Amino acid sequence: MLVAVLVGCEIGFWLLLAxxxxxxxxxxxxRLSAALLLSVPLVDVVLLAATVMDLRGGADATFVHGLSAGYLGFSVAFGHSMVRWADRRVAHRLGAGPPVPKPAPRGTRERLRYEWREFGKAAVAWAVACGLLALMMVLVGGAGAGSSDTAELGAWIVRLTVVLVVWFVGWPGWESVRMAVRRT
Structure with a gap:
């Protein structure tokens, strides 16, 4: 059932945004637009409630429970900027808004600031998701973090940490090295 709720929440996010x-x-x-756009975070509340209810109802923690925590972390950290990103593009296409600025070229200070800002959002997503995973581990109970009941949730903490490290190395870390080399 949680898979259907997760898919429904993703569809709901895009339907409310559109x-x-x-x-x-x-x-x-x-006013209708504001109401619909302000309702976007309710999708996260629905997913969180469904996940907690599933775990409290005695379900074993699975890959999907971890995925829902990752989704929630991403949504909290990137949701506002995704709405702003879509709004700028639609405003330009349908509302005669200004053209969407092109990304700063690689190797510039502007690009470096952008990469660090996006990594900061990724770090927030990681922190929210890992906090939710830790909370789920407490809800599930078991013999602790190493328990078979919580092993899949712990595996998600490792997965998300690997993603965060790769993000750091591949983007802000790489741009920082590029800038340092340009200065020499």
Whole structure:
């Protein structure tokens, strides 16, 4: 059941986002648009409630429970910027908004700041997801973090940490090295 809720929440996110932007730029209904866009975080609340209810109902912690924590962390950290990203593009296409600026070229200070800012969001996503995973581990109980009941949740902490390290090395770390080499 949790897989269906997770998929439904992802679909719900995009439907609320598209509906909010459609209401803003096509229907010219600003209040409806605001209501739909402000409802986007409710998708996270639904997913969190479903995950906790599933675990409290006695379900074994599975890959999907960990995935839901990762999704929630990503949504909390990147949700606002994803809405802003979509809004700029739709405003340009449908609302005669200004053109979307191109990303700063690699090897520039602007690009370095951008990469560090995005990594900061990734770190927030990691912290939220790992906090939720730790909370789920407590909810599931068992003999502790090494328990078979919580092993899959612990594995998700490792997965998310690997993703964060790769993100650091591949983007802000690489851009920082590139900038340091350019200065010499």
């Amino acid at each position: 509906g909010g932007l459609l209401a803003r730029y096509v229907l010219r209904r600003q």
